[in-house]
Amino acid sequence: MTPPPAGLLPAIELETGVRPSHTILWMHGLGADGRDFVPIVDELGLPSNLHVRFVFPHAPMRPVSINRGLVMRAWHDYDVVDPDSGLHEEMTSLRDSQRAIEALIDREKQRGVEPGNIVLAGFSQGGAMALHTGLRYPEELAGVMALSCYLPASQTLAAEAHRANSGISIFMAHGSADNIVPMALAAAARRKLQESGYAVEWHEYPMAHSVCANEIADIGGWLKRVLI
Template sequence: MLDCIEIEPKTTARASVIWLHGLGADGNDFVPIVDELGLGADHGIRFVFPNAKPRPVTINNGMTMRAWYDIKGMAIADKQDAEGIRDSAAEIEQLIAREAERGVAPESIVIAGFSQGGAIALHTGVRHADRLAGIMGLSTYLPLADSLATEASDANRATPVLMAHGSQDPVVPAQLGQASRDQLLDAGYDVAWHEYPMQHQVCMPQIATIGRWLGERLL
């Protein structure tokens, strides 16, 4: 089981958000955003921020860092690390199962992530066997897209998907995010797309959008 940072609600947890960090970061990365989401004092949502395991990353000269999978070249969607992606997805499945053991059913769980974490959130969410409350990918893309048609779970065909991207993103180009959005839309998914004049980051208008979207899914 992955090591996680958790923020418990003041009341009994009725819902959960499993939020995955980006390459080289850790579970602390998005902790400060929770108080900015405007969810109210009694929201009843547990926030789970897992730490990816350290692994060598080819694009960073083989340096070991927290990563959900290897990045093998400058074009991040090429030469994809299928084994690493699937291993990380299996670890997120364990976290979903643990939430069920703690009384939060999948239909009250949102899988979210930024950059690499967002890629794993999208990959795992559309394949999860039970319906989720929502899937959120920020500044990211859909990995292993060629296997979507054969591996997607019918349970999450109608699950809302939130994608947000910076129009000036130099790390994950907006065009890659848009292509992933279009593939999900073509496959029948309910995708809400938001684009902001920013780079590879989050901004306050985006945080407000996330807060409203989570509130609609979980409150």
């Protein structure tokens, strides 16, 4: 991995062809890093004539309150998970990561990829950041993929959502046996998005806090629809 330009998050990059015309920014979950989803690229079944740059950034190292202050890679700090009231989030770190992801989008624009050809994707806390950032971004994106996650800062969505992405394609998927991010949180996120006017493509799989082969196939199909 080459060092990132000054101010940008370090990331692993893979390109499926020369001069990529599309980008997928894929954020990892709490405590993982950008390597987590690299192996999935070859399993997506994307057409060979679709030249995509996959960017897998590494979240900053920070103390995480829910893990008793243990320092790990995390997009933001949070404390209590409550299916009724949601997450108690530390907003400064959430906003910092939003800006860091927006900076990666801006870099893709500088490299010739239009916002309409950029997908924000993520798993668990990374999926939460994809939703949070994508719905607030001021230019139309291709889509948001939110896997096994929740909707952060839902109370500010109405005030902060940008109309440029009011019609964005949202792919959400969750495991029915997830004991890390409870299904109740994912269902609440889906409900909030739909009540806010977003069209959500929802998928549920008999799995825990993970991904499965059927899910990867569905992701590949959705990516073909939003990128081609």
